[in-house]
Amino acid sequence: MTTLHTFHGGVHPPQHKQESSESAIAQAPLPSRLVLPLQQHIGAQAKPLVRAGDQVLKGQMLARAEGMVSAAIHAPTSGTVVAVDLHAVPHPSGLPELCITLAPDGEERWVEHAPLDYRALPRDQLLTRLRDAGIVGLGGATFPTHVKLNIGETAGIHTLVLNGAECEPWITTDDRLMRERAAEIVQGIEVMRHLLNPAATLVGIEDNKPQAIAAMQQACANTGIEVIAVPTLYPTGGEKQLIKILTGKEVPSGGRPLNIGIVCSNVATAYSVHRLVNHGEPMISRLVTVTGNVKTPRNYEVLIGTPIAELEKLAGVLPGSDGYILGGPMMGLYVSNSELPVVKSSNCIIVKSRALFPPLPPALPCIRCTRCAAVCPAELQPQDLYWFARARDFGKAQKFHLFDCIECGACSYVCPSNIPLVQYYRFAKSEILAIERDKEAANLARERHEFHQLRLERDKQEKAEKLAQKEKAALAAKAAAPAPAQAATTEAKANDSAQQLPAQQLPAQQLIEAAIARAKEQAATARAKNTEALTPQQQADIAEIEARRAKVREMSHPDADSPKE
Template sequence: MSAQPRIWDIPGGIHPPENKAQSTARELENPPLPARLILPLLQHIGSRTKPVVSAGDRVLKGQLLAVTDGKFSCSLHAPTSGIISAIENAPYPHASGLHEPAIILESDGEDRWAELQPTPDWRSLEPVALLELIDSAGISGLGGAGFPTAAKLLSRPDHRIDTLVINAAECEPYITADDMCMRHYAAQIITGIQILRHILSPEQVLVGIEDNKPEAIAAMRAAAEGEPVSIIEIPTKYPSGGEKQLIQILTGREVPSGGLPADIGVLCQNVGTALAVHDAVVLGRPLIHRVVTLTGAALERPTNVMALIGTPIHELLAFAGLQPERLHRLVMGGPMMGFTVDSAAPVIKTSNCLLAGTIDELPPPPPPLPCIRCGLCAEACPAELLPQQLHWFALGKDYPQLERYNLFDCIECGACAYVCPSHIPLVHQYRAAKSEIRSIELQHSRADHSRRRFEERQARLEREAEQRERDRQARAERAARAKAAREAKAASEKDTPAPVAVAPDLARIQAKNSTLTPEQKQLKVAASTARMALQRARKQLAANPDNLDLQAQIPPLEQAYADAQRAFEQATSQEGS
């Protein structure tokens, strides 16, 4: 075993009570098979999946239920065998409390697998083939926002990944899902990491684990013996499990503002994702379950379970002995970054913890007081932002200043609000400001798109009008030549000199057209466009004489045509005078 590699410190950070021992007193458990599973079509960052099944279909465990829709999407598979009863809006674990389209699966109790295609000799496969297996298994990140794993592994060509970081820090209080995962599946996790190494070919692989997980560290080091994987014990500090923060701790590199880890040659994956990669490649099993922490003082027996994706939350709470009279607030995730959920919602791929807290554990926040400019928030911020300034700009809705002070570098860890003596809900203010800025940017984007479409349409109409004018002039010239030819022929037949009056007419037409200034040509095109618009409206009114809207359009169009024609005539008359 090599010596402990060097580690760096991160700015800020806090040390809230860990409260992890409650849920690690028991072994990893398997709850009863649910009678009904709710499988939302959106369980990751990106676009919803598209169902390939219908109500009434019978499916097997592991069978494909919904396919990806675009690059940033993850397929969805049946966690057990049964019948699809509906595809409809259903409860969804999100802070908004809104429902999402979901596939409803009624279990038949048999838990029969579909035919799997394991790949134990995965080393013989090319990276592209392994990426296809990971993509088809529907794997998304199990430790954060749920970024599709295959898409994350496909870095841009200009990105050379020299360091693979495995995030096993699990810094949030109460959550022990990754801890128990490493204790029970260390060998499989190391195999999953080796598969990721085979795909990326990094120079080094670093696994960061906080030092409050001695059993997990021992299990991982034993499993990684002889492998080119460094198991690094890091000091316990929140939020060391943030992606950018862990990269800085393990490598000393800082992800640039607004940038990605790949910009500095690093790619980060969660330890649970590595286990899912092992299952997908070696066993041929899609992502249909995950380890979930069930904790909080409102539970009689806090524990960790291997839960099927789609299991209703209330069934898992009942398995852990929920005491409803003690439950004050149900949180998905930890107390720092989690959010309140309805127990009717299901577990999804990003659900790592269910915290059933009492009023003593999760008391309602006291009323906020004015900021006293103590600076504690700035000291605690791991992103080295100025939370106090962001607070004032957020209150004043000064969005340019918020962006200038790098609001979007905020990871919403809650450290600033945790140390604030005035109990100001800073993270809520930042989250609302981010949403407002995104909404404004979307509106501007749509307005720019509409403006470009209008300008392109106007340019197209002008080009068409100019082309019609050129065509008309060409027709007039051809008609003049034909008339001259006819008259010349008639004169020759009468043995009289051919009339020459047409030539001056043709010359006059050509001279008139050639002497128009660009401004006069533009006015002429505008008049032609207005005339065509008026003609179209009159035709429509003739076909629908009782249409009041069409009747109301005629006078403004007539006036627009008259004004455009008058402007053109005035411009030409002034030129002639």
Template sequence: MLTFRGGVHPRESKEATEHKPVEVLPLPARVFIPLSQHTGAPSSPVIKKGDPVKTGTLIGEPAGRISAATHASVSGTVADVADLPHPLTGRRGPTVIVDSDGTDTPDGAIKERDYSRFTNEQIVEALRLSGVVGLGGAAFPTYFKLAPPKEKPIDTLLINGCECEPFLTADHRLMLEQPAEIVEGVAIMSRLLGVKNVLIAIEDNKPDAVKTMSSAAASSGFKARKLKTRYPQGAEKQLIKACVRREVPSGGLPMDVGCVVQNVGTALAVRDALRFNRPLYERVTTVTGPAVKEPKNLRVRVGTPVKNLIEFCGGYSAEVGKLIMGGPMMGIAVSTDEVPVLKGTSGVLVLDRAATVFKEHDCIRCGRCIEACPMGLAPQCLNNLIRRGKLEQARAEHLKDCIECGCCAYACPAKIRLVHHFKYAKSELAAMERKQ
């Protein structure tokens, strides 16, 4: 079975939602849409307080080489463009607040069209203006990944349907419920890249999705591939290694080894952007965890407060220990359920107190973190260097290659918060680089 070196196999915990069809969350009364919810420069506001907007109206235009457009996710009135803390980073930045008029009137530009004669340049521009970003979590602008420089020829497109994070099932449900639409999006991307080798990669804990996607892709020539269930199988470098046995060099990108990786949800968003000129203003996300009464997969408007999702799932069933945007391995803990859903929010996980209380002990030099690291790093050594303030030495030991997957911390019997320290050190090094 296809796989990669290292990694871990945490309890999957997907049973609460994997068989539940996607439900549509009722429209929120108010949405909070940060203009920075993607990798790259924030979009620049093109509306002001008091302006009327429709669902899908452009509210922020891309501002830079790597950026993404932002759109209203409900129709109504712009209540404010406020400087608010970002839900994940805490850094202040412009957020567009829209009061819904309850009608969900779509922007006039959203309509079905024939994109079959679009040139590649027109497709890239359509994706740039539609605000499509990677929906697997990283939220990298999709148009940019699909227009690699000429000196980086691409021969393989990998479609990531692994969803290797425990608890999350949004991609799984999309593959079961909208396989033909996903395949249409994959066809657009493969045409754009000019590649014939297209693999749809799915872990073997989702046999129904492997079957559905194989049959939907049968006439297109794309192949659905079954991969061993192992975390972080869905990380780009591990996926490339497992599927085509190529190694992305240290500090490199998938395009350096002829590959582009896109998530199944992104393929669907690409299809909607081209076929309907529909920008990315909603997504499917999993609301789950031991402290949620009725876990669900939900189709949600971007900017909806997380508390709306929790209420729709029956509320909390226990005292909340941790609220996480994303999965338990790579997700980011937030301090309140007032934060909005972002384009990259693949899940909302609520853990109870019992799951989050643990004590950190001294390292016993067992080496389990080294065995678990899928990037071949020595997490225990990196941690020692960081604790002694030797950041330059940590950099020399390839700290920057750490993909923050959390395998080392998961494997550590001393419960050392390794990833926390690595993130801190990386941000310190980045700050030092900016000053130079």
């Protein structure tokens, strides 16, 4: 039996889990429209592979992972791509993002897909399959799973932690998933173990979910996976907190679990991995708790891209509703637009009402009571960070470990002055990041400018050198000329002066031609210089750029046969 450890602080907000945890998972019906943002994960936006009007099959890749950290997006059902354009997405900024809108045809025709024999697949191919299946962490951060699991067999991962804590109030997706699909989760965990080869695999579940714990314990029997009940305390489900509880180890400040030989993943992510390896299905649906001010709160299996409006209809919205909380009440996002789609990170939709979530009283000044510090799981001094953020003293804020804040909201929850502390930290973080971006941009601009100056200087020098060489040659010619005869001296003198002052003696036409020739020559050598000794990567880049240019030209002149230079 593992001995449990504790983390500092934490709070006990009212749980409100009973509302939705006692009904079985239901399948949400096919919506009339699906909106799929291309950015549903941490990392680079996926690159669309379809255009408006394309017919697509269920499970077909609509956008591919772009770059190192990215994840693919798939069609949750068969139908027609209606648009690839900007659409409102659930994001704090409220800015629209590039989305693929899909009109389902209702036929649910699958793309060709088959289970994987993951044990027989080479490692990198399995990881590629994970990437191409669009699997991302469902614990909230939506970090691409293939990146997380791609750490090499020699990285020395000793522990794999599965997060089934689900500490946020109201949310019960992991609870239901573990109760109903424990065996499938375990099959997903086996894939992760296959890739990481950890000595220990621990599943942490808060003890307010006894049925989930029992189901997981049964499914994990004789697998070597240990299911551990951890005390209910928000934010136990924080990655760093759960690792501390289960292993006693602290992820270093500013570091990742990897730094201490641990990988942490959500149980729902493991379930998605199972869907891929045992059914060949990419991530096209997820569980969503629909709760709050509704008639029948429960968990639904929802296609990614389903608008909130369709789900609230299923649950039956009660009067007095005023918007939605996406996620839990501690870390969730308030939105009012019911056209926003369910994305890979959407674990919960709480239909909000003033009765359930009364508006907080206006904020008073901080009285330094340190209730916030007492509950901070990152062991920060929230009252100081608040002052620094307010004073825009960002250097100090960073020195006081602002970036170790996990934004769990425990500080705001206990603040007797009702100060929206987390908002101050988010503000300070984004300001600092913006300043750093600006700094980088300024550095880049300065480097460019300096390089430009350098080049001008170099060109000037080269010109001067050329001039000097010419003069030298002229002098040499002059030295050679007087030798033949004394009689030629006068003529030579004339020649001499002709070379020294050509502009005065050569006809204008000739001068211009010479200048053109020189310019041409210069241009030729300049180009040669820049394109000499290219690396294969650069050549590939150039080829790609040329190809893109060609495509653009094609798009702007669709009827032109071939672009002209």
